Amino acid sequence: MKVVASSMSKLAYWLEQAVKVIAITLLVILICAVFFQVVRRTLTGKSFIEIEEFSIVLASWCAFMTVAYAVRKKVHVRIAVFTDKLPFYPGHALMLVIQTAIFVASCFLVRYGFMLAQKKRMVPLTVLPLNSGYWYMSFPVGMAFTCFFLLDNVIQELELLRMGPGKETASRAEGEV
Numbered sequence: 001m002k003v004v005a006s007s008m009s010k011l012a013y014w015l016e017q018a019v020k021v022i023a024i025t026l027l028v029i030l031i032c033a034v035f036f037q038v039v040r041r042t043l044t045g046k047s048f049i050e051i052e053e054f055s056i057v058l059a060s061w062c063a064f065m066t067v068a069y070a071v072r073k074k075v076h077v078r079i080a081v082f083t084d085k086l087p088f089y090p091g092h093a094l095m096l097v098i099q100t101a102i103f104v105a106s107c108f109l110v111r112y113g114f115m116l117a118q119k120k121r122m123v124p125l126t127v128l129p130l131n132s133g134y135w136y137m138s139f140p141v142g143m144a145f146t147c148f149f150l151l152d153n154v155i156q157e158l159e160l161l162r163m164g165p166g167k168e169t170a171s172r173a174e175g176e177v
Helices: 002-044 049-072 088-120 138-163
Strands: none
């Protein structure tokens, strides 16, 4: 189990770096596009509708990439205020149940997202010469990253429960590798 946890943690670290680069790149492009739009609208009183639609697509991709990153860093919605007050085994067992439940729900969301993207694949966007599938693919792709990070969290919780109290490193507690 220790080898699996270590290997999964290393792979999750590299995947985290990729997600971080993707999210930051998308965010920078989004900020630049919106800034250009605001400047153009201020100077000329007109705007490009294409940039409006492009911004919506980029915002969707940014949102799902940052969801995955938040899960990796363990800053997603959970009841840490309550679980931190519990003794070691009940607290980590509850965290294991929570992480597993979110993992299962995320797996269903990946499946649902792919089905939704398939349905929207032939629907064109209003202005951009693309189909809506590119927009809707942000849902299953982001949730697939989320599922991988949740699986890593479940494996790490199992390893913590196996090792017992006092064996948790400070970096693991903060969601780091």
